[in-house]
Amino acid sequence: MFSTAFLDLPPLVGAAGTVRLPGSKSISNRVLLLAALASGTTTIHDLLDSDDTRVMLDALRALGCGIQPSGSTLQITGLGGQLKSSGALLPLFLGNAGTAMRPLTAALSLLGGDFELSGVPRMHERPIGDLVDALTQLGCNIDYLGNPGYPPLRIHPVDHDDLALDAPIRVRGDVSSQFLTALLLALPLAARNDIVIEVVGELISKPYIEITLNLLARFGITVRRDGWERFTVPAGSSYSSPGDIHVEADASSASYFIALGAIATGVSGKTGIRIEGVGADSIQGDIRFIDAARQMGAEVDSGPNWLEVRRGAWPLKAIDLDANHIPDAAMTLAVMALYADGPSTLRNIASWRVKETDRIDAMANELRKLGATVEAGPDFIRVHPLAQAGWQAASIRTYDDHRVAMCFSLAAFNPAGVPVRILEPHCVAKTFPDYFETLFSVAEAAEVPVICIDGPTASGKGTLAAEVARLLGYHYLDSGSLYRVTGLAMRRAGLSADAQHEAQIAALAAALPLQFTEGKVMLDGEDVSDEIRTEAAGMDASRVSTLPAVREALLALQQRFRQLPGLVADGRDMGTVIFPDASLKVFLTASAAQRAERRHKQLISKGISTTLDSLRSDLEARDARDSSRSVAPLKPAQDARHLDNSQLSIEKSIDTVLDWWQQVQPFESA
Numbered sequence: 001m002f003s004t005a006f007l008d009l010p011p012l013v014g015a016a017g018t019v020r021l022p023g024s025k026s027i028s029n030r031v032l033l034l035a036a037l038a039s040g041t042t043t044i045h046d047l048l049d050s051d052d053t054r055v056m057l058d059a060l061r062a063l064g065c066g067i068q069p070s071g072s073t074l075q076i077t078g079l080g081g082q083l084k085s086s087g088a089l090l091p092l093f094l095g096n097a098g099t100a101m102r103p104l105t106a107a108l109s110l111l112g113g114d115f116e117l118s119g120v121p122r123m124h125e126r127p128i129g130d131l132v133d134a135l136t137q138l139g140c141n142i143d144y145l146g147n148p149g150y151p152p153l154r155i156h157p158v159d160h161d162d163l164a165l166d167a168p169i170r171v172r173g174d175v176s177s178q179f180l181t182a183l184l185l186a187l188p189l190a191a192r193n194d195i196v197i198e199v200v201g202e203l204i205s206k207p208y209i210e211i212t213l214n215l216l217a218r219f220g221i222t223v224r225r226d227g228w229e230r231f232t233v234p235a236g237s238s239y240s241s242p243g244d245i246h247v248e249a250d251a252s253s254a255s256y257f258i259a260l261g262a263i264a265t266g267v268s269g270k271t272g273i274r275i276e277g278v279g280a281d282s283i284q285g286d287i288r289f290i291d292a293a294r295q296m297g298a299e300v301d302s303g304p305n306w307l308e309v310r311r312g313a314w315p316l317k318a319i320d321l322d323a324n325h326i327p328d329a330a331m332t333l334a335v336m337a338l339y340a341d342g343p344s345t346l347r348n349i350a351s352w353r354v355k356e357t358d359r360i361d362a363m364a365n366e367l368r369k370l371g372a373t374v375e376a377g378p379d380f381i382r383v384h385p386l387a388q389a390g391w392q393a394a395s396i397r398t399y400d401d402h403r404v405a406m407c408f409s410l411a412a413f414n415p416a417g418v419p420v421r422i423l424e425p426h427c428v429a430k431t432f433p434d435y436f437e438t439l440f441s442v443a444e445a446a447e448v449p450v451i452c453i454d455g456p457t458a459s460g461k462g463t464l465a466a467e468v469a470r471l472l473g474y475h476y477l478d479s480g481s482l483y484r485v486t487g488l489a490m491r492r493a494g495l496s497a498d499a500q501h502e503a504q505i506a507a508l509a510a511a512l513p514l515q516f517t518e519g520k521v522m523l524d525g526e527d528v529s530d531e532i533r534t535e536a537a538g539m540d541a542s543r544v545s546t547l548p549a550v551r552e553a554l555l556a557l558q559q560r561f562r563q564l565p566g567l568v569a570d571g572r573d574m575g576t577v578i579f580p581d582a583s584l585k586v587f588l589t590a591s592a593a594q595r596a597e598r599r600h601k602q603l604i605s606k607g608i609s610t611t612l613d614s615l616r617s618d619l620e621a622r623d624a625r626d627s628s629r630s631v632a633p634l635k636p637a638q639d640a641r642h643l644d645n646s647q648l649s650i651e652k653s654i655d656t657v658l659d660w661w662q663q664v665q666p667f668e669s670a
Helices: 025-037 051-063 098-111 129-138 177-190 206-218 251-263 285-295 330-339 350-354 359-369 402-413 425-430 435-442 461-472 479-492 499-510 535-544 548-559 574-578 592-605 612-628 650-663
Strands: 006-009 012-015 017-020 041-045 066-070 073-077 090-093 115-118 141-144 153-156 169-172 195-200 224-226 230-233 244-246 273-276 299-303 306-310 320-322 344-347 374-376 380-383 394-396 420-423 443-445 450-454 475-478 514-517 520-523 567-571 584-589 641-644
Touching: 012 402, 017 435, 025 041, 025 051, 025 073, 025 098, 025 177, 025 206, 051 066, 051 090, 051 098, 051 425, 098 115, 098 129, 098 141, 098 153, 098 177, 129 141, 129 169, 129 177, 169 177, 177 195, 177 206, 177 230, 206 285, 251 273, 251 285, 251 306, 251 330, 251 402, 251 435, 285 299, 285 330, 330 344, 330 359, 330 380, 330 402, 350 359, 359 374, 359 380, 359 394, 359 402, 394 402, 402 420, 402 425, 402 435, 425 435, 435 443, 450 461, 450 574, 450 650, 461 475, 461 567, 461 650, 475 479, 475 514, 479 499, 479 514, 479 520, 479 535, 479 548, 479 567, 499 548, 535 612, 548 574, 567 574, 574 584, 584 650, 592 612, 641 650
Parallel strands: 017 273, 041 244, 090 115, 169 195, 320 344, 394 420, 450 567, 450 584, 475 567, 584 641
Antiparallel strands: 006 420, 012 443, 041 073, 066 073, 115 153, 141 153, 195 230, 224 230, 273 306, 299 306, 344 380, 374 380, 514 520
């Protein structure tokens, strides 16, 4: 997951391959609560690991459920409909997880304990009054701790004998289907006789209710339904564990890759996107996004647990759609509309306004940043397509809304070849923590951006480059480590850095199983970070770097590190030889005296005895050797920016490079 302040997506030109999606948020949190309320132990397979499910799991642990991870599964030993204790007030923080706040409000109102439910500020702006009103009709005792109609809430225990179960419970259905879902999940706790729920107004997001009814049946409760207006929980209902249950991949998350297949041309002779983990027979309503994508021209094939999507009609066909049945996935259609042959309208989407953010306003605002003409109203949005010349590079505000971030990543496939910046990309953790990594695994860029930081030994380029890479969410290449690891491999193979062994050393270098992970240099799974940082290893690195065949072997290896979303590479010839087309080239220098002092402190801290004079002499000799070698001598690229950090802190050096990077980007400073 990217935890950076922003993530820059370079222009993307195509996509092809296979993606496997995480589990459905809607199914995951429903299954977790049902397993917690049921008798027995439930083994859950393919559970979504995200912010929302972690919030629910934390709450269930606090309630006394047994929760045991086991490999890729999770075992939950349920409460059997009874709290283990009903002592002191139990506060529960539920973040911005509506799929936790609404169902837990209903369930805890009937479990008999004393609870306080709260969340992030946005959760305290999301309405819950209609659910509380319905529970109050029943006889539950709930107080608002802030604004009436909104969390946070205080829930007091009630005696089931005091509940009014004979009259139908009335709940509005035109604000959020989660209110009805919450009642359906909770009322079996009190079903000493039939309990009837009557929906007031048109029920929105009906497919989500179908998910709820399907899962209730898996846990032993068959709810009778009369249309979408009346639901009956049978007398004597009680939850029973199904033993094992599998969570489908998230159909809402599938929408981004269905759209990707509809938008993107193929790459490397391959076409289409294969999506594994969910098929057209999914119990999730958002799978009907397939129908909308087909209307726009996508070609979609499906099987029991997979989808394959290819570009069909181009440009895409404009649509006018009542999107009430796919409220979350429909957001993706708003971005697809940019590639259509006319204006597209999404109607009956008033529920967007009470989600993680006001999604109608959010989508309209950010689409306009890209250059689009957008009309919006209380329950609709109309998006006009963009001609190639109309696209603008934009910094997309995500409003801490995962779906906004994922939708707008698709704008990077624009025909104008302009990049897109996603602010606060970590918000995707709510449902799809590895979304961007998954996108990058199948996408191809016109050009992956590279920042090169070259300079002499001990100038601090490794520290600077690694931190810049971290702050941008880019990959990191320490080219000096490549030569040091090659030197280590040479020593272990009993070879020496001379012409006689050049071909053998080059063969070792070409096949180095090397990874840079969390500040460590891993050689075939072994951490060799310390072993390659000795002075002797540095000398070996300088020697092998003079061998032309070794340099040629490592050239391709280094260039393979150039992967989405970008790369920061440090070394002595990154900007002159390896990546001469890099977007930004920095030549980092410092006086020999300053570099010797830094190296002295570093070695002393490791218990290695040395002197400043000897270090300075060694550095000056190495500088002369590196700058005069016949193959790729150390020198700044002609277009490099020079940074003398002799008197600069590392923080100031980092800020300088990031400022330079912003200057070569078409975005305003994030």
